Amino acid sequence: MTAETVLYILVSGVVLGSLYALMAVGLALVWTTLGIFNFAHGMFITLGAYFAWTVADGNGLGWGLAAGIAFSVAALAALGCLAEAVLVRPFLKRDNLVLVAVITTLAAATFLENATLLSRGGRSKQLAPLAEGNISMFGIGLSAHEAAIVVIAPLILYSVWLFLQRTRTGSALRAIAQNQEAALLAGIPVARLYALSFALAASLAGLVGIFLGGIKFMSPSMGTDPMVKALVVVIFGGIASISGPIRAAYVIGLLEAVCIYSIGIYWTQAALFVVMIAVLMIRPTGLFGGQRA
Amino acid sequence: MQKLLEVDKLASGYGRIQIVRDISFSLATGECLGLFGPNGHGKSTLLKAISGLLPCWSGSIRFAGQTISNASPRKIVEAGLILVPQGNQLFPEMTVGETLRLGAFANAARAEEASNLERAYSIFPRLKERDRQQVWSLSGGERQMVAIGVGLMGNPKLLILDEPTLGLAPRIKDELCDAIGAVSKHGVPLVVVEQDVEFLLGLVDRLILIDHGSAVREFSAANSIGHDEIMDMYFGDGKVA
Ligand SMILES: Nc1ncnc2c1ncn2[C@@H]1O[C@H](COP(=O)(O)OP(=O)(O)O)[C@@H](O)[C@H]1O
Ligand SMILES: [Mg+2]
Numbered sequence: 001m002t003a004e005t006v007l008y009i010l011v012s013g014v015v016l017g018s019l020y021a022l023m024a025v026g027l028a029l030v031w032t033t034l035g036i037f038n039f040a041h042g043m044f045i046t047l048g049a050y051f052a053w054t055v056a057d058g059n060g061l062g063w064g065l066a067a068g069i070a071f072s073v074a075a076l077a078a079l080g081c082l083a084e085a086v087l088v089r090p091f092l093k094r095d096n097l098v099l100v101a102v103i104t105t106l107a108a109a110t111f112l113e114n115a116t117l118l119s120r121g122g123r124s125k126q127l128a129p130l131a132e133g134n135i136s137m138f139g140i141g142l143s144a145h146e147a148a149i150v151v152i153a154p155l156i157l158y159s160v161w162l163f164l165q166r167t168r169t170g171s172a173l174r175a176i177a178q179n180q181e182a183a184l185l186a187g188i189p190v191a192r193l194y195a196l197s198f199a200l201a202a203s204l205a206g207l208v209g210i211f212l213g214g215i216k217f218m219s220p221s222m223g224t225d226p227m228v229k230a231l232v233v234v235i236f237g238g239i240a241s242i243s244g245p246i247r248a249a250y251v252i253g254l255l256e257a258v259c260i261y262s263i264g265i266y267w268t269q270a271a272l273f274v275v276m277i278a279v280l281m282i283r284p285t286g287l288f289g290g291q292r293a
Numbered sequence: 294m295q296k297l298l299e300v301d302k303l304a305s306g307y308g309r310i311q312i313v314r315d316i317s318f319s320l321a322t323g324e325c326l327g328l329f330g331p332n333g334h335g336k337s338t339l340l341k342a343i344s345g346l347l348p349c350w351s352g353s354i355r356f357a358g359q360t361i362s363n364a365s366p367r368k369i370v371e372a373g374l375i376l377v378p379q380g381n382q383l384f385p386e387m388t389v390g391e392t393l394r395l396g397a398f399a400n401a402a403r404a405e406e407a408s409n410l411e412r413a414y415s416i417f418p419r420l421k422e423r424d425r426q427q428v429w430s431l432s433g434g435e436r437q438m439v440a441i442g443v444g445l446m447g448n449p450k451l452l453i454l455d456e457p458t459l460g461l462a463p464r465i466k467d468e469l470c471d472a473i474g475a476v477s478k479h480g481v482p483l484v485v486v487e488q489d490v491e492f493l494l495g496l497v498d499r500l501i502l503i504d505h506g507s508a509v510r511e512f513s514a515a516n517s518i519g520h521d522e523i524m525d526m527y528f529g530d531g532k533v534a
Binding site for chain 1: 337344345346366367370372375376377378381382383384385386387391394395398399401402443446
């Protein structure tokens with residue numbers, strides 16, 4: 001293997017890992033704060049791309065990509081709040097919340113997917129890339145769009161981390177995840193932070209949609225595969241934290257790039273699952289989960 | 294005298310199971326109150342209802358001039374009534390310092406955050422030493438200190454402690470009892486649930502015996518009461534003269 005090949009594998013691994021990390025962090029956020037798995041997360045990805053396209057593309061409003069991204073992220077935040085209020089809040093006091101939330105979020109995902117299909121049609125669309133052209137560095141070439149993802153994704157993840165670690169509100173979000181009753185007794189507005197957690201997760205999913213929309217053709221079901229991948233990443237990384245899934249995302253991204261190069265795309269998914277199952281058998285709390293005694 | 298807390302014929306419980314049965318008591322401004330009674334008779338349940346964690350089925354609770362029955366825990370905390378619950382595990386993956394600062398999350402507590410932190414550190418010097426340590430790695434006694442510290446950070450007009458020395462070794466228990474005495478000396482009115490009635494007698498002005506979800510007896514701590522009498526209240530019919 002030449003140095004260029006290694007570098008190429010590394011870069012494509014980091015591109016994949018960045019996307020997975022952005023997908024997974026929103027899921028993990030909702031999981032840790034509310035204790036539910038949000039099956040509408042994939043539709044947030046899809047809608048992120050479609051909202052941006054509608055505002056940005058010449059066949060829509062034609063206001064350009066920057067406006068599209070701004071609108072999409074804001075709209076997803078609002079949609080996240082709405083989803084929490086409609087799909088989760090009415091059932092918070094129920095013992096079977098986890099199961100009810102599976103049903104309500106799946107129902108919402110189906111509804112939104114069909115609504116997207118009806119209003120936007122099944123014809124594939126493509127979003128403008130974040131940056132045009134190609135970049136070549138150290139003898140390998142990648143699209144400027146992918147290069148932008150590699151730079152922007154860690155910045156976004158770092159901002160999320162800073163928000164969670166360094167701000168009072170972020171601290172309160174983590175507190176809710178660790179002990180809801182103690183959080184209530186400290187005067188933390190738990191219900192409001194649930195909405196915030198959903199809004200943040202939805203916005204991050206929207207960004208993933210925008211990034212994907214510049215790589216692949218968009219379709220109403222484009223969020224499904226990424227969501228499944230994100231779920232796997234979250235479980236693999238250790239569902240009890242935010243940083244576990246982020247690190248796991250990059251591990252899986254790199255692993256996937258190695259597999260694609262060495263055994264081909266056809267066997268890659270199966271190989272990934274084998275590795276993950278093996279890891280979970282040895283570390284049931286996930287690769288980066290349950291590190292403390 | 295002006296009342297700080299008035300609980301009137303309060304009923305509450307879990308789901309459909311009633312635990313607290315028509316409890317009434319009140320607390321004058323500046324007074325400290327002790328609650329005791331056998332395990333499993335509704336002391337913690339009563340405190341959860343007062344702090345908004347459980348619904349009030351009937352009756353009413355007034356605190357500092359406002360009705361707080363069925364208000365949200367957040368509203369009650371903002372009003373200045375702070376509960377340190379029994380066996381609080383707090384936030385295991387946070388540092389002591391971060392946990393204490395979260396105690397000042399309420400708007401009503403923000404302005405006093407620095408002075409309350411100072412006060413918490415002066416009462417529990419150990420917490421200052423362990424400021425950067427994660428809560429999960431603390432001993433039971435230290436965790437209880439953080440829990441009370443979090444309560445103090447809420448700038449309480451009334452601090453309620455539910456069995457603060459439960460399960461602690463004798464030496465650390467004495468240390469904690471002294472610290473609770475210091476909290477009271479700082480002028481924070483307390484309601485304390487304890488099994489150790491002798492500790493309560495030295496701390497509070499008045500004691501209430503909770504039995505089968507009811508307040509069955511109330512007496513002033515000033516009237517000295519004998520060990521036998523207390524044992525009788527625990528194991529007798531709870532209605533001894
Ligand atoms: N979360 C709960 N759900 C149902 N019942 C409970 C719960 N917590 C406590 N109980 C019951 O309520 C009763 C009173 O408990 P508690 O208020 O904790 O008593 P105490 O604090 O006086 O020891 C007990 O019978 C206990 O089993
Ligand atoms: Mg109790």
